[in-house]
Amino acid sequence: MLHLLTSKLDSLLSFEQASAHCDIPCKIYDPSGAQVAALSVIxxxxxxxxxxxxxxxxxxxxxxxxxxxxxxxxHAKKVKDEIVVMWGDxxxxxxxxxxxxxxxxxHTILLTGSACKQHIDRDKAVALLNLVNEFATAFWSTKGVEVFTATCPYPPSESVVYPKLG
Structure with missing residues (x-):
């Protein structure tokens, strides 16, 4: 009897792991999360x-x-994670x-993100933001979206690439 109960319990609890080809739904990609994380590092x-x-x-x-x-x-890790997902998916x-x-x-973003984790050098953090902005420019270009650069309206008041949305 115990064997039958254990067998039934095992079958109820066993399932195949589901997996998807993307980390987020298709077509929902935006580098702004990486940009905000880079600004946060600064x-x-x-x-x-x-x-x-x-x-x-x-x-x-x-x-x-x-x-x-x-x-x-x-936040330095978040930059890396966000960029890797967009690049990979x-x-x-x-x-x-x-x-x-x-x-x-x-690859350079990932290395710079690691350097920001290891140090408290503001120049490294600004370099990370600049690299992420470069990635954002390329990303938006692949979507046919123009970009502009503006100073973010909060500290650390650095330049950020934004999409020109109609």
Whole structure:
């Protein structure tokens, strides 16, 4: 009896793993998530560097520093994840033909994202944003969408590539 019950339970609990070819629904790709994450990395580094000027940190400031470093690293990884998904799922042969350097750009973004996780160098974070903006320009071009560059309206007030939407 126990064997029969165990067998039935196993069959109820066993199922094949489902998988999809894309991480998100087809045609829903947008580099803005990577851009906001890159802007966040810059802002976290700015906030970390504000604490750096103090001779001694209070316990609350030490806790804030820990959180800032953690969030900086999470957002640097988010940049990498967002770019990899778009590169891996959206870019196909026609896009690679139009932008043969896109794989090298993605590799550079990944390396720069890792550098931002390892350091608190604002220049590295700005370089990451610039690379992501370059990727965004190529991405929107493959969709036939014009872009423009503007300063984001919040700190860190850096230049961001935006799509011109009708």
């Amino acid at each position: 802002r976290f580094i700015d906030l970390i560097n504000e604490l750096d000027g103090k001779a001694e940190l209070t316990l609350a400031e030490q806790a804030q520093l820990s959180r800032l470093v953690r969030e900086k690293e999470i 959206y870019f196909k042969q026609p896009q690679f033909d139009a932008y043969p350097e896109i794989s090298q750009l993605v």
